[in-house]
Amino acid sequence: MPATPLAPYAPDVASVDATVSAVARNVVPRADGYAPILSPVPITIALPAACRGAVAVISPRFGTPVYFAGTGTKLYRSLGRGEWVDVSNAARTYSMPTDDSWQFALYGMQLVAVHLGAPPQVIDVDIEKQFRDLGAGGAFPPPRARLVAVVREYLVLGNLASDPNAVQWSDIGDPASWPLGVQDGHDGDIQSFPDGGAVTGLAGGDGGLLLQERTTRRMDFAGGEAVFGFTVLEENRGAVSPSAVARVGGRVFFVDRDGFHAFPFAGSSSTPIGAERVNRFFLSRVDPNRIAATLAIRDATGPRMFFAYRLKGAPAADPTVLGEAVVYDWLLDRWAGPVTLSIRAGLVAATPATSIDDIAGSLDDEGQLSLDDATYAGGVPALGMVTSDNRLALFNGDPLEAEFETPDLRPFLPNRAFARGVRLSSDADDWRAAVGGRESLKASDAPVYARERPPNVEGWSPCRVSARVHRARFRIPAGTTWSYATGVEADVVEEGGR
Incomplete structure (x- = not known):
């Protein structure tokens, strides 16, 4: 045949x-078929406690990757060469709720980290050695929140501790100032939604896409006293959690209670990318009580999303470990799966810069690259995840079975x-x-x-x-x-x- x-x-x-x-x-x-997934290769030691969120950012000043990860009580930084350095706010105790995780957004050179158990934290990626309270000592401090994104020149917080159904934005160009209502040259404000449930996803950009438990809205700059206008795009459609939402270019991928969806950022309705293909498989495998732990992870090496989830029947002693994933290629509109893994967090990653101490052999060896060779700078896109043993790993090893x-x-x-x-x-x-x-x-x-x-x-x-x-x-x-x-x-x- x-x-x-x-x-x-x-x-x-x-x-x-x-x-x-x-x-x-x-x-x-x-x-024309399928290609391998490479195995994870750890590049750091283990975090002192279970990872509850991680992010990779490119240093605006040096152009090299910097990794941040959070536990239930601390924040850490690594250059991807072994150690994690504690960069927590020395004046603050982080008390994260059991069902929450750190969420991050980069505003210029300032990395903002949020969860409901502490005020928003901020650090200058290149200069500062510790996080600090965002807006500390200012006249208009920010609220505690579960979500953070940058929309135009505004920092936006969602799922506020005082109102899960609300979003609040800073003054334009000033993420440290959070007045309520346009007044005396300020344009920060708050918007609470009477329907749709808690805000569970927020994607930024020139405008914002706001996902609630049961409603999807667009956040458009309106100017004047309104600052932002909000339009209902879809009812009875939302996201299960912040971790299950990811924006990639002009698309926002998310997981709802019935499976996988994609929303064109400039569109008016979502596309059910998993219907009659993988949704029933996913719902038969995922722990129904932990579906909100699902992670939407962009694969920086190609036009793909990994959706990692906690398996039904997994040991209850460690509920933050995810044991399986399915993969979606949005250009091909094709899936693959399942992927066998054991992780706690995922991130868009890049290979770290090479330390001079890690260069094999002598600099005088024949054929040795010069120190200014681009190979040593790192920055090659990679799929990154924090494994179940709390080490940051890049998926660039040998192929998995x-x-x-x-x-x-x-x-x-x-x-x-x-x-x-x-x-x-x-x-x-x-x-x-x-x-x-x-x-x-x-x-x-x-x-x-x-x-x-x-x-x-x-x-x-x-x-x-x-x-x-x-x-x-x-x-x-x-x-x-x-x-x-x-x-x-x-x-x-x-x-x-x-």
């Missing part, structure tokens, strides 16, 4: 004589078929295959797989499986070098009806 392309991942669809597959594990979509499954195939109905071998179209140095068969599509009639085999010298994984319904499972072992897997060939002949 000619090569059949590896099917797009859509576990919600019945995988019978279909053009979709139910398994594309530890891979990302390509236009990958697995694909074909749909159930019935090539000669009503007659049986005899499978003699299968072949994977891939540049993988090593792969294995197992072919399964069954007589019907009944749930009680599970496929019986032949022994997994590597390919022979002709590139075929041999098998001897006689059945009416066949399925092939391919595995590329962890650490194997490969860049693509595109299709499957099958050596199948028709048998009789018995």
Whole structure:
């Protein structure tokens, strides 16, 4: 039989004589199939306590990545070369609620960090050694809030401790000043929404997209005494939590109670990107009591989003660990999954700068790069996550173990078929295959797989499986070098009806 392309991942669809597959594990979509996901490589020591949020920023002055992470009681900074340095406000105790996490926004060179258990914190990324209270000592200090974003020249806070249904913005160009009402040259103000529930997502830019529990609104600059106007875009559509919302260019990706959605930033309605593809799979796997812990993480290495979630039935002793993810490529409009991981936070990351102490060999060695070579500056985009052991890791190691499954195939109905071998179209140095068969599509009639085999010298994984319904499972072992897997060939002949 000619090569059949590896099917797009859509576990919600019945995988019978279909053009979709139910398994594309530890891979990302390509236009012609799938590519590997690289394993995480730790670049720091462990934080002293469970990570409750992290962010990577590029130093405005030096152009190198700087990493910040928060626990329930402290804030830390790292240059990605091992240590975490405590940069907490020495005059402040952070007491984070159990269901909250640190949220960050960069206003110029000032990084603002918020959660409901403390006033907003701020640090100059390049100059200051500790966070401080935003607006401390000023006439108009900011409120405590769960969300923060930059909209035009305003810093905006959402889900206020005093009013979860409200947003409040600073004076223009002055994130330290938070007056209520336009007065005496000030234009900071507050807006509370009587319907839609608590504010659960806030995406900034030239305007703002505001997601509540049950309503989506646009935040547009109006000028004058109003400053901002708010327009309802969708009712009965919102986000489960701040961590489940991410803006990427002109799109805002988010998770609602029914699955995955994307909202064009300049549009008027969302697109259900997971419906009849991965939503039912996700809802069957996620802990329903911890769906708000879902993370929307942009993959800086490509046009992809990772949605990581806490698995149903995971040990209750450590509820902040997320054990699985699905991947969405928005340019291809294709999914892959599941991805096996164990993380607490995700971030848009970049490789750190190289210290002179970390340069292998001597600077006088032949072929050694000069110290001003761009390689040492870091800044190469990378997918970053804080693993379950609280270390910052970049996903730039060896490939994870990958697995694909074909749909159930019935090539000669009503007659049986005899499978003699299968072949994977891939540049993988090593792969294995197992072919399964069954007589019907009944749930009680599970496929019986032949022994997994590597390919022979002709590139075929041999098998001897006689059945009416066949399925092939391919595995590329962890650490194997490969860049693509595109299709499957099958050596199948028709048998009789018995």
